[in-house]
Amino acid sequence: MSELLTLPPQTPPPSPLRSWLFVPGDSERKQDKALATQSDAVILDLEDSVAAAALPQARERVAQLLRSRRDGGPQLWVRVNSPGSDLWRADLGDVCAAGALPDGVVVPKVSAAEDIVNVAQYLGTLETGFGRPQGSTRLLVIATETPAGVLALPQYPVALAQTPAVAARLAGLTWGAEDLSAALGALAKRDAQGALTFTFQLVRTQCLLAAAALGVQAVDGVHTDFRDAAGLARQLQLARGDGFTGKLAIHPDQIAAINAAFAPTDAEVAHAERVVAAFVALAGAGVASLDGQMLDRPHLLQAQRILAARARTR
Numbered sequence: 001m002s003e004l005l006t007l008p009p010q011t012p013p014p015s016p017l018r019s020w021l022f023v024p025g026d027s028e029r030k031q032d033k034a035l036a037t038q039s040d041a042v043i044l045d046l047e048d049s050v051a052a053a054a055l056p057q058a059r060e061r062v063a064q065l066l067r068s069r070r071d072g073g074p075q076l077w078v079r080v081n082s083p084g085s086d087l088w089r090a091d092l093g094d095v096c097a098a099g100a101l102p103d104g105v106v107v108p109k110v111s112a113a114e115d116i117v118n119v120a121q122y123l124g125t126l127e128t129g130f131g132r133p134q135g136s137t138r139l140l141v142i143a144t145e146t147p148a149g150v151l152a153l154p155q156y157p158v159a160l161a162q163t164p165a166v167a168a169r170l171a172g173l174t175w176g177a178e179d180l181s182a183a184l185g186a187l188a189k190r191d192a193q194g195a196l197t198f199t200f201q202l203v204r205t206q207c208l209l210a211a212a213a214l215g216v217q218a219v220d221g222v223h224t225d226f227r228d229a230a231g232l233a234r235q236l237q238l239a240r241g242d243g244f245t246g247k248l249a250i251h252p253d254q255i256a257a258i259n260a261a262f263a264p265t266d267a268e269v270a271h272a273e274r275v276v277a278a279f280v281a282l283a284g285a286g287v288a289s290l291d292g293q294m295l296d297r298p299h300l301l302q303a304q305r306i307l308a309a310r311a312r313t314r
Contacts (some may be wrong), residue, residue, distance in 0.1 A: 026060035083115035113159035172217030226251035236261035
């Protein structure tokens with residue numbers, strides 16, 4: 001117990017982004033619709049939703065959006081092509097050519113921590129060239145789209161600890177099943193009751209654990225049937241219960257449900273405020289008590305997370 005008493009105060013976690021809406025990089029109509037939603041982040045996609053022949057047009061359209069953006073509205077993120085391709089550097093170079101950098105970059109089909117380092121270092125070069133603060137462009141990594149990527153996840157904490165600037169740029173990890181399913185030759189990702197099969201449960205859990213080990217946001221993958229509101233609700237309940245703090249979306253109609261699912265209830269907020277107050281009253285002590293129950297640092301951290309999530313909903 002004496003060890004707990006000497007722990008330094010913890011920094012409250014940042015407010016997480018609940019909803020991340022994908023939109024094709026070359027579709028002005030869909031972008032206008034996405035930007036009018038209450039999504040926390042809009043991901044302008046240059047990868048799967050854009051045909052190779054349309055990629056130059058998509059890059060120019062995304063660059064135009066970044067140049068003309070105004071305060072307020074969703075954050076603007078860009079999904080580039082795979083680090084294993086020869087396209088992602090051109091994606092970033094073209095969309096940032098005028099010095100308007102996105103809030104963040106979504107990195108798909110990552111196979112090793114080295115892929116994250118390479119993208120981060122190139123972003124650092126762009127930030128320096130345009131006089132932007134280092135690390136201001138964040139990263140969301142889709143970490144499970146290749147078998148090698150899944151196997152590499154446990155190595156992330158050690159590998160990224162060797163490059164603190166890269167680790168600081170990392171906002172979160174998310175998981176995907178579609179590309180991995182194709183790579184595995186899997187005939188099904190869910191059983192007859194709609195639950196993930198063992199392999200994909202494992203993949204999802206690996207992503208969640210790696211995000212927690214890195215101290216970054218864990219973002220749940222997409223629900224591909226955007227007309228299935230009941231299925232989305234089930235996924236959201238499971239995701240929040242397990243510790244995910246946001247979810248990817250592929251349709252504007254999914255945003256309201258996602259935002260509501262990751263907004264703390266009034267009862268959760270009230271309890272979190274009492275937990276924080278109990279520690280404040282003891283002036284930095286490592287343990288406290290509330291309603292006859294002992295509280296320690298994990299309880300404080302969870303309370304701070306709940307209050308940070310509530311702050312975004314106001």
